Amino acid sequence: MNAGILLLGLAYVLSQFYRAFLAVLSKILEQDIGATPDDLAFASGLWFLTFAACQIPIGAALDSIGPRRTAGWLLMIGGAGGAAVFALATSALHINIAMTLIGVGCAPVLMASYYIFARDYPPAQFAVLASVMVGLGSLGNLVASYPMALSAELLGWRNSLWALGALTAAVALGTLALVRDPLKVDGETRGSLAELFRIKALWFIFPLMGASYAFPGAARGLWIGPYLADVFATDTATIGQASLLMGLAMVLGALVYGPADRASPSRKWLIAGCTAMTLVAAVTLIALPAASYGLSVAALCAVGFFGATYPVIMAHGRSFLPPHLIGRGVTMLNLFSIGGVGVAQFLSGRIYRASLPAETVSGPYVAVFVLFTVALAMGFVIYLFSRDQAE
Numbered sequence: 001m002n003a004g005i006l007l008l009g010l011a012y013v014l015s016q017f018y019r020a021f022l023a024v025l026s027k028i029l030e031q032d033i034g035a036t037p038d039d040l041a042f043a044s045g046l047w048f049l050t051f052a053a054c055q056i057p058i059g060a061a062l063d064s065i066g067p068r069r070t071a072g073w074l075l076m077i078g079g080a081g082g083a084a085v086f087a088l089a090t091s092a093l094h095i096n097i098a099m100t101l102i103g104v105g106c107a108p109v110l111m112a113s114y115y116i117f118a119r120d121y122p123p124a125q126f127a128v129l130a131s132v133m134v135g136l137g138s139l140g141n142l143v144a145s146y147p148m149a150l151s152a153e154l155l156g157w158r159n160s161l162w163a164l165g166a167l168t169a170a171v172a173l174g175t176l177a178l179v180r181d182p183l184k185v186d187g188e189t190r191g192s193l194a195e196l197f198r199i200k201a202l203w204f205i206f207p208l209m210g211a212s213y214a215f216p217g218a219a220r221g222l223w224i225g226p227y228l229a230d231v232f233a234t235d236t237a238t239i240g241q242a243s244l245l246m247g248l249a250m251v252l253g254a255l256v257y258g259p260a261d262r263a264s265p266s267r268k269w270l271i272a273g274c275t276a277m278t279l280v281a282a283v284t285l286i287a288l289p290a291a292s293y294g295l296s297v298a299a300l301c302a303v304g305f306f307g308a309t310y311p312v313i314m315a316h317g318r319s320f321l322p323p324h325l326i327g328r329g330v331t332m333l334n335l336f337s338i339g340g341v342g343v344a345q346f347l348s349g350r351i352y353r354a355s356l357p358a359e360t361v362s363g364p365y366v367a368v369f370v371l372f373t374v375a376l377a378m379g380f381v382i383y384l385f386s387r388d389q390a391e
Contacts (some may be wrong), residue, residue, distance in 0.1 A: 005116065008109055008133075015140065025152060027135075028152055035095055039092040044346075045343070045344075061113070061327075068175070074104060080104075080169040085098040089193060111327075117133075127257075146244045147240075150240070184255055205313065208211065208379035214344040217341040220243065220247060220300075221341070221345075223365065224239070225243070249302070255312060274306045279377060280302075282372065283302060285310035318333075355367045
């Protein structure tokens with residue numbers, strides 16, 4: 001772990017923060033600028049879909065100009081610039097523009113580190129390195145919970161965003177200065193997306209990649225806030241604490257999966273077993289949405305912990321990639337993952353609105369949870385037909 005990797009890790013902390021901080025600002029933004037939960041779901045969806053759409057050109061850029069410039073310049077322009085737009089926002093439209101820019105800025109940072117891991121480290125170490133990076137980055141998920149809620153109350157949300165924009169710019173400059181691009185191999189062929197999609201083993205991995213992060217990512221990134229506020233009448237500080245617990249569960253899951261992958265005789269069945277546990281927690285939320293605050297938070301934490309399979313699924317897909325397709329391959333896997341959350345957020349906002357007015361206050365949230373659960377179940381069934389790792 002050299003200085004460049006640590007800078008990319010810090011950039012990923014910011015990426016995790018930006019995808020999750022709307023949850024604790026939901027009540028404040030509604031009061032200040034009239035942004036409703038479905039408005040924020042749309043803005044969150046824009047972040048994820050923009051992030052996903054950027055993966056194809058980013059994959060080509062990683063294979064051609066390398067991770068240093070790809071990550072550094074996009075983080076500077078999109079990340080820092082988007083934070084500034086957010087700090088100046090006076091309507092939901094401005095939030096949409098800001099989240100779109102921030103999505104562009106955050107899009108390359110994790111893939112830049114994965115590209116370096118895949119090119120400069122032995123394949124057997126990829127899952128552990130990927131897990132550590134996700135675990136480190138998930139600290140941003142934690143800062144986006146109670147600390148962000150506290151900062152918004154003490155400093156104001158606008159001042160908090162200005163400070164975040166300055167930090168993002170500093171990390172981008174550090175990335176440009178300290179990240180080192182992997183050496184190119186003489187005679188290495190140029191890959192293409194067509195060649196990538198001819199790898200049939202990936203076809204059974206892409207659907208679960210698209211569904212596995214949708215529930216924990218969307219719930220932690222937005223829905224935990226309005227759900228707990230409406231169903232259990234919690235305040236901003238309490239939502240921040242619950243978000244912190246779910247974030248901790250996601251960090252712990254990410255850190256556990258790397259060593260578990262090394263110890264498990266089968267990467268496929270490790271992923272399948274943990275996905276099944278995520279489905280159990282999801283069904284609990286659907287069946288007992290208003291039974292108790294403690295049960296709901298525990299179920300959301302279980303979704304966060306067992307649903308943190310991203311680095312191991314990424315390692316499963318990476319095991320089938322030849323060296324000249326690594327950039328395009330890992331970014332395509334990431335496109336499915338982040339794109340899945342973006343599509344789910346768009347659909348969840350529509351489902352939430354369509355469920356109003358509801359017979360019970362929990363009804364619209366149950367509809368949202370059903371969406372995520374059905375998508376995960378479909379990806380899970382397809383994944384059961386996948387091959388185990390190639391290594």
